[in-house]
Structures are given as C-alpha cells and as structure tokens.
Amino acid sequence: MALRxxxxxxxxxxVLACLLSTTAAAQSGNIKHVLLISVDGLHALDVSRYVSSxxxxxxxxxxxxxxxxxxxxxxxxSDSFPGLLALVTGGTPITSGLFYDVSYDRTFFDPTNTTCxxxxxxxxxxxxxxxxxxxxxxxxxxxxxxxxxxxxxKNGNCVxxxxxxxxxxxxxxxxxxxxxxxxxxxxxxxxxxxVNGPSGKGVGDLYTPEITNVGGLDxxxxxxxxxxxxxxxxxxxxxxxxxxxxDGHSAPGxxxxxxxxxxxxxxxQKLAKDNYDxxxxxxxxxTINQQPGGYTDGAGTPSAVLAYGLQxxxxxxxxxxxxxxxxxLYDSTLFIVTAKHGQSPIxxxxxxxxxxxxxxxxxxxxxGTNPAAIAIANAANCATxxxxxxxxxxxALIWLQDQSMAQQVADYLNTNATPLFIDEVLxxxxxxxxFNDPLKDNRTPDVIVQPIYGTIxxxxxxxxxxxxxxxxxxxxxxxxxxxxxxxxxxxxxxxxTSQVAPTILHALGLDPQxxxxxxVEKTVVLPDLP
Numbered sequence: 001m002a003l004r005x006x007x008x009x010x011x012x013x014x015v016l017a018c019l020l021s022t023t024a025a026a027q028s029g030n031i032k033h034v035l036l037i038s039v040d041g042l043h044a045l046d047v048s049r050y051v052s053s054x055x056x057x058x059x060x061x062x063x064x065x066x067x068x069x070x071x072x073x074x075x076x077x078s079d080s081f082p083g084l085l086a087l088v089t090g091g092t093p094i095t096s097g098l099f100y101d102v103s104y105d106r107t108f109f110d111p112t113n114t115t116c117x118x119x120x121x122x123x124x125x126x127x128x129x130x131x132x133x134x135x136x137x138x139x140x141x142x143x144x145x146x147x148x149x150x151x152x153x154k155n156g157n158c159v160x161x162x163x164x165x166x167x168x169x170x171x172x173x174x175x176x177x178x179x180x181x182x183x184x185x186x187x188x189x190x191x192x193x194x195v196n197g198p199s200g201k202g203v204g205d206l207y208t209p210e211i212t213n214v215g216g217l218d219x220x221x222x223x224x225x226x227x228x229x230x231x232x233x234x235x236x237x238x239x240x241x242x243x244x245x246x247d248g249h250s251a252p253g254x255x256x257x258x259x260x261x262x263x264x265x266x267x268x269q270k271l272a273k274d275n276y277d278x279x280x281x282x283x284x285x286x287t288i289n290q291q292p293g294g295y296t297d298g299a300g301t302p303s304a305v306l307a308y309g310l311q312x313x314x315x316x317x318x319x320x321x322x323x324x325x326x327x328x329l330y331d332s333t334l335f336i337v338t339a340k341h342g343q344s345p346i347x348x349x350x351x352x353x354x355x356x357x358x359x360x361x362x363x364x365x366x367x368g369t370n371p372a373a374i375a376i377a378n379a380a381n382c383a384t385x386x387x388x389x390x391x392x393x394x395x396a397l398i399w400l401q402d403q404s405m406a407q408q409v410a411d412y413l414n415t416n417a418t419p420l421f422i423d424e425v426l427x428x429x430x431x432x433x434x435f436n437d438p439l440k441d442n443r444t445p446d447v448i449v450q451p452i453y454g455t456i457x458x459x460x461x462x463x464x465x466x467x468x469x470x471x472x473x474x475x476x477x478x479x480x481x482x483x484x485x486x487x488x489x490x491x492x493x494x495x496x497t498s499q500v501a502p503t504i505l506h507a508l509g510l511d512p513q514x515x516x517x518x519x520v521e522k523t524v525v526l527p528d529l530p
Contacts, residue, residue, distance in 0.1 A: 036259035041266030047478035058317035066482030083340030090501035091517025116158035121386025137216030163194035173202030181256035222280030268309030298347030344473025350454030372412035395469035396449035
C-alpha cells in the first residue's frame with residue numbers, strides 16, 4: 001500500500017491537538033485537593049477593584065494563575081443557605097429545598113410538639129438561636145436538639161429535624177467521602193451542619209465557631225471582632241493544610257475537599273456604623289471604630305470599614321497560599337474563591353428602609369377588609385403552627401395558610417406595588433417557571449416579592465445593606481478558579497455558582513453526575529477549564 005504524504009499544516013495541527021489534550025489531561029489529573037472559599041458579600045466588582053489596586057495581593061496572585069468569571073451569579077434566592085448549597089450541591093432551592101435560614105415547611109411541627117400532633121406546618125429555624133448556650137449566653141458551638149423543628153419519619157416517629165436532614169439533595173462532601181476521601185468545612189453557625197448532606201456524615205471535620213451569640217456577644221457589630229472570628233476558621237484551614245484536624249489535635253491528612261466562609265467583607269458592607277454599641281473591646285484599629293461601613297459611592301469605592309474587611313480577608317488568603325506552598329501542595333490544589341451571596345445596594349444613596357413588609361401592607365387603606373391583605377397579616381403574625389409565615393429582608397417570602405389565595409395575594413401586591421416598594425411579584429405561573437409548584441412542594445413559598453433595588457424591609461438602624469433577594473447586587477459575585485497550571489483569563493459569559501460543585505468533582509476525577517442536583521437541574525462544569 002502506498003503511503004500518502006500528510007500535509008505539514010495538517011500534521012502540525014494533529015500534533016498540537018495531541019499535546020493540548022495531553023497537557024489538559026495531565027493538569028486535570030494533577031489536582032489532588034480543592035480549597036473552596038466563600039468570601040460572603042464579595043461582588044465581582046470588589047474583586048476587580050481590589051486586584052487592580054493591589055497587584056501584590058493574594059487575590060491578584062490567584063487571578064494571575066486562574067480564570068476569573070466576572071459575570072457569575074448566585075442562583076436565587078441569595079441567602080446564605082441556598083448560596084452555600086449551590087456551591088456544594090450544584091443546585092438551587094428546586095432540589096435543596098431551602099430558601100432561607102429561617103423558612104417554612106408545610107409538613108413540619110413546632111419543636112415543642114414532641115408527638116407531632118395536629119396538622120403539619122411550621123417555621124424552619126436554622127440560625128444562631130438553635131445553639132446550646134451556657135448561663136453566660138456563650139454558644140457551646142453545638143446544636144440544641146430541643147430547639148429543632150420536628151417531623152414524622154418514614155416509620156411514623158416524631159423526630160427532630162437537623163439542618164442536614166432538611167436537604168433534599170446530596171453534597172460534594174458526601175461524594176468525596178464515599179470515594180474514600182477526607183473532607184472538612186468551617187462556617188459561622190453550628191446550623192451549617194447542613195453541609196453534611198442527608199447522610200449526616202459528609203464532612204469529616206466540621207468546625208463552626210458561633211459568630212452571633214443570642215443574648216451575648218455579637219461579633220457582627222464590629223468588623224474587627226468579625227475578622228477575629230474569621231481568623232479562628234483561617235487557623236483551622238492552616239492546620240488542615242498541615243495534615244492536622246482543625247484544632248490540631250489529630251492528623252487525618254490533608255482533605256481532598258475543604259474550605260470556609262469569611263464574614264469580614266459582608267459585615268463591612270452592612271454596618272451603618274462600625275462597633276455602634278461598643279461591644280467589641282479590640283481597639284487595634286481605632287481609625288475605623290464608630291465609622292460608617294459599606295461603599296462611599298455607586299462605583300463601589302469601599303469605606304475604611306469595608307476596606308479593612310477586604311484587606312484582612314486577603315491577608316488570610318495569602319497565609320493559606322504560603323501554607324500550601326510550604327507543604328508542597330500549591331501545584332496540586334485547585335483554589336476557588338467566590339461568595340455564597342453578594343449584598344445590596346452598593347450605591348449608598350439607594351438605601352431605603354421603610355419597615356417590615358407585613359407592616360407596610362397593614363398600613364394600606366383596605367388592609368383590614370381586603371382578603372389578600374388579611375391573609376398576609378395572618379401569615380406574618382403566626383408564631384407557630386400551620387398558619388403560614390412571612391420572611392423579609394431585601395426580599396419577602398410568603399407562605400400562606402390558605403394556598404388557594406396565592407393568585408389573589410399576588411394580584412393585590414401588584415396593584416399596591418408603589419406604596420410597598422415592589423419591583424416584581426412572583427406568584428402563580430410566573431413563580432412556577434423558576435421554582436417548584438407550591439401546591440406540590442412543601443417548601444416553596446406561595447409568593448415571592450422582589451422590592452425596588454436598595455429597599456430593605458426592616459426598621460434596623462444598624463445595617464445599610466442586606467442579601468437574600470434576586471437583585472444584581474445580591475447575586476453578582478466574585479469567582480476565581482486558580483491553580484499554577486492555569487493561564488490567566490477572564491470569562492464574561494454568564495455562569496452560576498452552582499456550577500462550582502460539578503467542577504470540583506470533575507477536577508478530582510469524580511463523576512459530577514453523582515450529585516442529585518446536577519442530574520435534576522442539568523448543571524454543567526464551569527467553562528474554559530481543562
């Protein structure tokens with residue numbers, strides 16, 4: 001058989017393709033660990049400004065060896081629970097079932113209803129209030145089971161519902177542990193037990209130093225105290241990079257997947273005045289004490305308080321980079337920096353705090369006679385039991401006692417959009433385009449209200465920003481995926497943070513389809529990665 005001469009151009013193309021394929025495969029196989037960091041509140045704009053102004057910073061180093069996704073969005077809603085679950089499950093409340101850290105389930109019962117008697121329906125409270133406290137109002141960093149909602153299990157027993165029990169989907173931690181890997185996570189409340197997933201065993205080393213003690217010290221009143229609380233988790237990460245447990249007492253080895261959340265930036269964004277109640281005794285930086293937080297303009301210029309949170313967070317990231325390099329792990333670690341949520345508004349002149357949503361409804365002229373207004377009032381005034389619930393911040397989630405009223409309530413709110421500062425009402429068919437049908441799903445609100453940008457349904461004088469809603473400020477977050485083997489690039493194509501979870505499993509050589517949310521919601525790996 002005569003040999004055919006291959007044109008030089010074609011031969012070169014084939015060789016190049018082979019080399020690229022080999023390089024990509026080698027790089028993909030080189031990843032042994034993933035360090036996932038959520039800098040809560042971190043906008044894409046914050047990342048861009050900080051990297052540009054601080055070329056020697058940790059964020060700048062990570063971006064020089066990574067892909068920056070400048071148009072990353074969190075799935076709605078943008079509260080901390082759905083925000084974190086997006087990162088570790090690959091899904092949204094459609095599959096996770098959690099819309100907020102305090103929400104509602106039409107089948108749950110009050111914590112005191114230990115026999116699950118009567119009709120189901122109750123709030124789900126998974127915040128700092130479920131901690132076990134000592135007599136000095138200091139959290140013991142564990143959950144008090146007597147404060148948990150209850151439900152009937154498959155055997156008809158009335159059982160307490162831990163946060164991890166309330167998730168409808170599995171997590172990356174469960175997948176990694178099932179493959180024989182070690183996992184670790186650190187976060188701000190013991191309620192972040194939720195990352196364990198339905199098995200309750202996803203995270204091998206879970207560390208949750210409480211940041212907000214009910215009736216005691218609330219670190220979030222001061223960016224300095226918040227940074228100190230963050231530093232506890234940073235030390236845990238350093239210990240884990242060194243192959244130790246978070247407290248340094250054992251040596252389980254370096255986790256395949258581990259990470260933490262930072263609160264310093266989020267608190268720096270929210271505070272109307274730093275340390276407004278003088279509860280933080282640390283005066284290491286008196287220049288920011290009692291000063292306003294947030295941004296100084298609509299262009300995202302940080303105040304001194306926010307700049308402090310950004311700087312201390314970047315220094316902490318730098319310490320992790322150093323620790324990875326010292327242990328010879330930097331080249332084999334995929335370092336991901338993103339955020340559970342953003343914060344809004346960025347522009348301080350947009351801040352509007354008219355009061356709680358149900359109180360605004362109650363002030364309408366026909367509030368005492370209109371059935372829709374009465375339905376909202378009943379849900380808002382329901383302390384416990386199957387009578388509905390209203391959760392508000394820079395969003396309003398409404399669970400109605402009588403679900404047949406949903407369309408009537410949505411129509412009423414649309415009619416009164418101006419006095420209620422409403423931008424959009426999701427209800428009926430429009431809500432079902434984005435979420436599950438409330439008539440078939442026990443967790444989905446009957447109506448969701450997105451207020452006009454900058455509106456926070458609160459009377460609080462302590463904060464000038466919030467998260468939880470669907471706005472651009474709430475959902476547009478920073479996202480850098482970094483490794484020394486990657487070339488710097490910026491991807492402006494829209495992505496969502498739920499794509500982080502399948503990306504992590506893919507990088508570790510595990511099947512992203514192992515995640516239920518990935519299968520159900522068709523979540524794909526982040527683009528432009530090998």
